[in-house]
Amino acid sequence: MVQLTPEQMAQLQQMPPEQRSQIEQKLAAQEGGAGVPQQPQECIFCKIVKGEVPSKIVAQNADCIAFLDIQPKSPGHTVIVTKEHKGMSTELSESQKASVQMMTESLAKNMMTGLKATGYITINPNGVSAGQVMPHYAVHIIPTYGQAPDLPVMSILQPAKVPEFIMDSISSALQGGGRPAQASAPAPEPKKDGFYF
DSSP states (O other), rough: OOOOOOOHHHHHHHHOOOHHHHHHHHHHHTTTOOOOOOGGOOOOHHHHTTTOOOOOOEEOOOEEEEEOOSSOOTTTOEEESSOOOSSSSGGOHHHHHHHHHHHHHHHHHHHHHHHHHSSEEEEEEEEOGGOOSSOOOEEEEEEEEEESSSSSSSGGGGOOOHHHHHHHHHHHHHSSSSSOOOOOOOOOOTTTOOOOO
């Protein structure tokens, strides 16, 4: 199985058994390479789409459904999932991508007017290493309230100094040229006020 940090292991142990089992299966599959996609009948999001698991649905269309998160990061935290079981955004058809985007924008507007949110964050992690907990594509829309940042979202976007030769290698790889060179960047120092930007 993929090696987890002690913090990640502690978080995993605190999860409900079904969710923990799904994550452990996904991690075990990743160790062997491409991984084995989880079957839709085991997926909690697929069960929500089918109405087998109760949820507070706030919107739906032909391609996706939106419901309130049961462990919200803030009041109004909403999850949009595709009705068809898809693991990552790269697996979506163009019409599915358009449906998710239209629903995201519509719900964000509703959060600003109906919930009086002052902002919102959209997060759509793709893959376990990016923080994707369920192996079903999802977009989280998290409303924010007030003038200062509500959520430590910038902590996942901490800037790091990367040597120029690594940047060149990464640039080449992203353009289809090959595998980037590896480098470990030092963790950035927070500024005086605690923020990284």
